[in-house]
Amino acid sequence: MAEVRLDNVTRQFGSVVAVNAINLTIADGEFVALLGPSGCGKTTTLRLIAGLEQADGGHMYIGDRDVTNLPPRDRDIAMVFQDYALYPHMTILDNIGYPLKVRGTPRAELTKRVTEVAERLQIGNLLQRRPGQLSGGQQQRASVARAVVYHAQVFLFDEPLSNLDAKLRVEARAFLKRLQHELDVTAVYVTHDQAEAMALADRIAVMNHGRIMQLGAPLEVYRRPQNLFVASFIGSPPMNLLPCRVDLGARRLVFAGGAALEMTGMMERLPASLRDGEMVTLGIRPEHITIRETAGASTLPVKVYVTEPLGGESLVITQMGDLLISIRLFQDEPPSLPDAVWLELNMTHTFLYGAEGELMR
Amino acid sequence: MEQKPAIFSARVGALFLLPALAFVALFLLFPFVWVIVLSFTNQTLTGATAANPEFVGLANYERLFDFDRWMRAGEFGSSLLITVQFVLGSALIGQAGLGLLIAWLFYRRRGWLRTVVTTLVVLAWIIPEVVVAFAWFAFLDRDAGTFNNILDAFGLGRPDWLFNYPLLSIMVFNTWRGTAFSMLLFQSALETIPPSYIETAEVAGASGWQKFRHILLPLLIGHIITDLILITLWTFNVFTPYLLTGGGPRNQTQLVSIYTYETAFQFFRFGQGAAIAVVIMFINLTLAMIYLAILRRQRAAT
Numbered sequence: 001m002a003e004v005r006l007d008n009v010t011r012q013f014g015s016v017v018a019v020n021a022i023n024l025t026i027a028d029g030e031f032v033a034l035l036g037p038s039g040c041g042k043t044t045t046l047r048l049i050a051g052l053e054q055a056d057g058g059h060m061y062i063g064d065r066d067v068t069n070l071p072p073r074d075r076d077i078a079m080v081f082q083d084y085a086l087y088p089h090m091t092i093l094d095n096i097g098y099p100l101k102v103r104g105t106p107r108a109e110l111t112k113r114v115t116e117v118a119e120r121l122q123i124g125n126l127l128q129r130r131p132g133q134l135s136g137g138q139q140q141r142a143s144v145a146r147a148v149v150y151h152a153q154v155f156l157f158d159e160p161l162s163n164l165d166a167k168l169r170v171e172a173r174a175f176l177k178r179l180q181h182e183l184d185v186t187a188v189y190v191t192h193d194q195a196e197a198m199a200l201a202d203r204i205a206v207m208n209h210g211r212i213m214q215l216g217a218p219l220e221v222y223r224r225p226q227n228l229f230v231a232s233f234i235g236s237p238p239m240n241l242l243p244c245r246v247d248l249g250a251r252r253l254v255f256a257g258g259a260a261l262e263m264t265g266m267m268e269r270l271p272a273s274l275r276d277g278e279m280v281t282l283g284i285r286p287e288h289i290t291i292r293e294t295a296g297a298s299t300l301p302v303k304v305y306v307t308e309p310l311g312g313e314s315l316v317i318t319q320m321g322d323l324l325i326s327i328r329l330f331q332d333e334p335p336s337l338p339d340a341v342w343l344e345l346n347m348t349h350t351f352l353y354g355a356e357g358e359l360m361r
Numbered sequence: 362m363e364q365k366p367a368i369f370s371a372r373v374g375a376l377f378l379l380p381a382l383a384f385v386a387l388f389l390l391f392p393f394v395w396v397i398v399l400s401f402t403n404q405t406l407t408g409a410t411a412a413n414p415e416f417v418g419l420a421n422y423e424r425l426f427d428f429d430r431w432m433r434a435g436e437f438g439s440s441l442l443i444t445v446q447f448v449l450g451s452a453l454i455g456q457a458g459l460g461l462l463i464a465w466l467f468y469r470r471r472g473w474l475r476t477v478v479t480t481l482v483v484l485a486w487i488i489p490e491v492v493v494a495f496a497w498f499a500f501l502d503r504d505a506g507t508f509n510n511i512l513d514a515f516g517l518g519r520p521d522w523l524f525n526y527p528l529l530s531i532m533v534f535n536t537w538r539g540t541a542f543s544m545l546l547f548q549s550a551l552e553t554i555p556p557s558y559i560e561t562a563e564v565a566g567a568s569g570w571q572k573f574r575h576i577l578l579p580l581l582i583g584h585i586i587t588d589l590i591l592i593t594l595w596t597f598n599v600f601t602p603y604l605l606t607g608g609g610p611r612n613q614t615q616l617v618s619i620y621t622y623e624t625a626f627q628f629f630r631f632g633q634g635a636a637i638a639v640v641i642m643f644i645n646l647t648l649a650m651i652y653l654a655i656l657r658r659q660r661a662a663t
């Protein structure tokens with residue numbers, strides 16, 4: 001177990017900067033998820049830590065060793081790939097035992113340790129089979145077992161659950177979290193599934209265009225997105241983001257089309273630098289909006305666009321001009337609503353983002 | 362499922378097949394049968410037996426397998442031994458070995474060196490036969506050859522390669538000539554191996570050799586056997602070395618292909634030549650069957 005530290009690490013492919021001067025410190029025993037849209041550099045970051053890619057700039061440390069120029073085999077890490085990478089010509093026993101074999105572990109001890117790990121991951125009865133004779137979930141466990149068996153300092157996962165169906169994925173997720181707690185290892189976990197990141201990680205690094213946009217505990221990232229990108233990425237559906245103009249004199253936010261909201265409730269959180277007439281973006285999560293059938297003192301007039309029952313909750317999607325605003329209701333059946341309704345926003349749960357996309361306070 | 366109505370009746374279909382069948386019969390089946398028939402006669406090009414060949418039973422075969430003399434230079438046994446050495450040296454070790462080595466060295470690498478090496482190896486493969494023979498003749502010439510000029514510059518003397526080391530020379534030549542096929546086959550086979558296989562091994566601590574021995578080699582084994590089948594048969598029958606050494610000196614490079622050629626078309630003993638051809642056909646067939654059996658067992662194991 002060890003701390004992992006990335007210090008200004010950069011990786012370029014031709015003109016594409018896949019990883020752009022990333023700084024990241026992962027504490028000993030911590031589980032960090034790299035989360036972001038496709039192509040944002042998650043896999044590249046992970047492969048840099050593994051040593052499968054060479055950094056073009058910056059330094060990397062595992063424990064107190066500078067591993068920047070070390071090959072993968074000298075970094076004391078274990079990695080689980082998306083396709084599991086189980087060798088088709090070996091039995092599961094040999095697959096899981098492979099890291100021990102290359103270390104020259106005697107056969108008897110190898111078998112003993114593999115059996116222990118396999119029992120623990122509930123695949124002890126499959127050791128004589130070949131990978132092709134296992135289900136997806138079993139293969140996934142076998143590849144995790146191979147990573148666990150040699151007690152590496154750091155575990156790296158690249159979307160290890162994305163080839164499983166939805167039900168298995170939830171099971172495997174719980175199982176991985178449990179395992180990580182039991183083993184108390186440092187882990188870096190790449191995913192583009194935010195539910196997975198939220199469920200598993202101690203901290204989430206939200207990435208975009210090769211940079212870390214926000215690093216924090218799952219609820220922290222959810223409750224206080226530091227910029228428009230994170231606000232628009234985290235949450236399902238994500239936060240409603242409504243461009244508007246600040247009218248300091250009238251203490252109102254004015255939207256395209258003329259609708260306006262009172263700023264009461266958010267006044268104490270406004271930055272001193274806020275200027276009159278400034279264009280900002282108001283962010284509010286779908287669960288903090290109430291639907292009214294009559295206009296109020298501070299409401300937005302909208303048209304109901306569609307309603308979606310989601311099982312335990314339901315979603316109402318409304319339209320104001322060309323903006324879609326979603327509202328989450330904690331009732332299983334969507335209410336029957338007239339075409340035109342008014343939205344009341346809980347202003348204590350709103351955020352203001354500036355022109356650069358930064359959270360204003 | 363409903364069966365589609367045939368476009369032609371079976372009879373019309375057969376009619377269309379007829380030209381192709383006739384072609385196959387004329388150019389494949391007929392020579393095959395004819396060679397076998399011929400091998401039991403004493404047909405020659407000139408003399409009494411040219412017009413009226415006689416049936417001589419197994420005489421031609423007995424002559425091939427006359428164990429008192431068959432290992433003498435210029436006899437069938439010696440020719441077979443030379444061929445076996447040639448196949449082992451230039452096909453199995455030379456072409457397959459070198460092809461695998463090059464494919465492995467450049468595995469997961471890009472860059473100009475890979476391009477240059479691959480191009481050169483492929484060039485050696487596609488240049489016309491006669492040009493190649495001439496180039497090697499010039500390359501290996503004792504007095505003016507490029508190779509000896511290089512050796513001489515390092516003070517290593519000027520051996521007469523084709524005269525003193527004829528078998529070695531044609532083995533090196535044939536390796537150079539044919540490595541491309543094995544290399545290309547192994548390169549494309551390596552491409553089909555998911556990178557994560559090798560990366561997992563890398564992360565898990567495997568050395569370069571261990572990655573090759575434990576991961577790549579077992580995954581390539583089917584391709585290697587296929588490659589060996591093909592290049593063994595090709596090398597067994599290859600004739601190009603004749604252009605370099607003419608089978609000599611003193612029959613030291615008399616491969617069975619050359620032996621057959623000389624018997625049939627230099628001494629014009631067609632019957633005898635046909636018997637050799639039949640024996641070679643059976644050897645080739647046996648080799649192919651053995652390889653295919655290995656391949657089948659290997660497939661069944663995984």
Ligand SMILES: Nc1ncnc2c1ncn2[C@@H]1O[C@H](COP(=O)(O)OP(=O)(O)OP(=O)(O)O)[C@@H](O)[C@H]1O
Pocket residue numbers: 013016017018036037038039040041042043044045192
């Ligand atoms: N070997 C490579 N050669 C060239 N470009 C690459 C290479 N690997 C990655 N890239 C580029 O670097 C960027 C980041 O890729 P990366 O694989 O890290 O994304 P990712 O976040 O893992 O995406 P995904 O969720 O789709 O897996 C992409 O623009 C990608 O096209």
Ligand SMILES: [Mg+2]
Pocket residue numbers: 042043044
């Ligand atoms: Mg990826």
